[in-house]
Amino acid sequence: MKYDWILFDADETLFHFDSFKGIQLMFARKGVNFTAQDFETYQQVNKPLWIDYQNGDITAAQLKHTRFNAWAQKLGTTTADLNSSFLQAMADICTLLPGAQELMASLVGKAQVGIITNGFTELQTIRLQRTGMDQYIKHVIISEEVGVAKPDQGIFAHALKRIGNPEKSRVLIVGDNLHSDILGGLNFGIETCWLNHHGAEPVESIKPHYSVTSLSELQTILHA
Known part of the structure; x- marks a missing residue:
C-alpha cells in the first residue's frame, strides 16, 4: 500500500453528524419542542462561530459558550450544561x-x-x-x-x-x-x-x- x-x-x-436531529433530541429531553425554524436561528449563530474557530479567532470554549448562550438564558441553565447534553445526544444518535x-x-x-x-x-x-x-x-x-x-x-x-x-x-x-x-x-x-x-x-x-x-x-x- x-x-x-x-x-x-x-x-x-x-x-x-446530524446536528438538527441531535439538538432536537437534546431539547426534547429538556421538555422543549425545538423546531426547524429554531435550528435555522441557531445555525445563524453557530456557523460563523465555526469559521472563526477554524481561523483561530476564537477558542473552543468561546464557541461552546456563545452558540448556546441565548438558550441557556431562556431555560435558566448554563451553556456548559447545554453543550454537554448536546454532545451526549449526538453520541446517542451516532451512526x-x-x-x-x-x-x-x-x-x-x-x-x-x-x-x-x-x-x-x-x-x-x-x-x-x-x-x-x-x-x-x-x-x-x-x-x-x-x-x-x-x-x-x-x-x-x-x-x-x-x-x-x-x-x-x-x-x-x-x-x-x-x-x-x-x-x-x-x-x-x-x-x-x-x-x-x-x-x-x-x-x-x-x-x-x-x-x-x-x-x-x-x-x-x-x-x-
Whole structure:
C-alpha cells in the first residue's frame, strides 16, 4: 500500500453528524419542542462561530459558550450544561457512514489509522467505543486539546509527531471539508482525498490528490 498512515476527519467522513436531529433530541429531553425554524436561528449563530474557530479567532470554549448562550438564558441553565447534553445526544444518535466499517477492516495490517478532528473531546471517545471504531483507530488528534484547529498547519504538525514522524509522502488525509481538511493537508505537504458524498461543487484553487463520493470508492483506490 502507498500509505503507512491514513488520517481521517471524523464528522461526515467516518460518522454521520446530524446536528438538527441531535439538538432536537437534546431539547426534547429538556421538555422543549425545538423546531426547524429554531435550528435555522441557531445555525445563524453557530456557523460563523465555526469559521472563526477554524481561523483561530476564537477558542473552543468561546464557541461552546456563545452558540448556546441565548438558550441557556431562556431555560435558566448554563451553556456548559447545554453543550454537554448536546454532545451526549449526538453520541446517542451516532451512526457510521456507509462503508466505514469495511474500509477500516480492510486496512488492518496494511496501514495505520488516525483521526484528526475539529470536533470536541467529549464526543470522540464514546462515539468510537459505541461504533466499534476504537479497535481500528491508533490516535485521535482533537483541535480542542491541541489548541489550534484545521486548517492551521500546527494541528497537522502535532498529528505527524504523534504518529511517529513518518515520511509525509506516506501519509494521506481524508475529509469532507475542502478548506479545513484538504487545503490544510495540501499546505502541510501531505496527500489528500476529498470525500464529496454531498455532491458539493469543487473549488478551482483547491486540488485534492483524489476525489471520491463514498468510502467504498476510497477503499478501491487504496487497494489498487
